[in-house]
Amino acid sequence: MKEPYIDYENLPAPQEGILATLFITVRDVARSREFYSKVLGGTVVLEENPCMVKLANTWILMNPGGPPTPDKPDISVVDYEPDDTTSIFLNLRVADIDACYRLWSRRGAHFVTPPIDRGAEIRCYIRDPDGYLIEVGQSTGLLTGHLAAKRNEDLPG
Numbered sequence: 001m002k003e004p005y006i007d008y009e010n011l012p013a014p015q016e017g018i019l020a021t022l023f024i025t026v027r028d029v030a031r032s033r034e035f036y037s038k039v040l041g042g043t044v045v046l047e048e049n050p051c052m053v054k055l056a057n058t059w060i061l062m063n064p065g066g067p068p069t070p071d072k073p074d075i076s077v078v079d080y081e082p083d084d085t086t087s088i089f090l091n092l093r094v095a096d097i098d099a100c101y102r103l104w105s106r107r108g109a110h111f112v113t114p115p116i117d118r119g120a121e122i123r124c125y126i127r128d129p130d131g132y133l134i135e136v137g138q139s140t141g142l143l144t145g146h147l148a149a150k151r152n153e154d155l156p157g
Contacts, residue, residue, distance in 0.1 A: 004047040012059040021059040024132055025077050031129045032062045039107040082131025089133040097122050097138035120148045
């Protein structure tokens with residue numbers, strides 16, 4: 001039996017302090033591994049169980065869902081069911097959003113819209129193979145103190 005590939009140099013294992021990773025439940029590990037490595041350009045650190053892909057300065061961990069375990073009794077990990085709402089998403093900041101949009105589109109990413117200038121930033125969104133929302137943004141006006149416009153629902157009262 002073939003041993004799974006492990007890139008020991010890039011494992012998310014800090015020598016001190018803390019390091020953040022993002023775990024997502026996926027239906028097809030190979031399909032998601034290919035998206036995060038081939039389309040977004042990440043580095044496969046561990047092929048499976050869980051799959052780990054280093055994407056710039058963070059790691060995406062991917063595994064199918066499962067039943068409760070001794071360290072999380074009464075908690076099941078379930079597949080994400082994409083729809084028109086979300087409460088959490090991956091936010092990727094890039095240096096050149098136009099170049100990123102063109103490159104990732106050529107590699108098979110399907111963007112919700114092309115990049116839109118929002119004043120403080122230029123941004124757009126894509127979905128991964130399981131439907132997770134990913135924001136891709138480039139800071140622009142924010143670099144000179146131009147903040148995003150307040151929405152009525154953000155105002156007190």
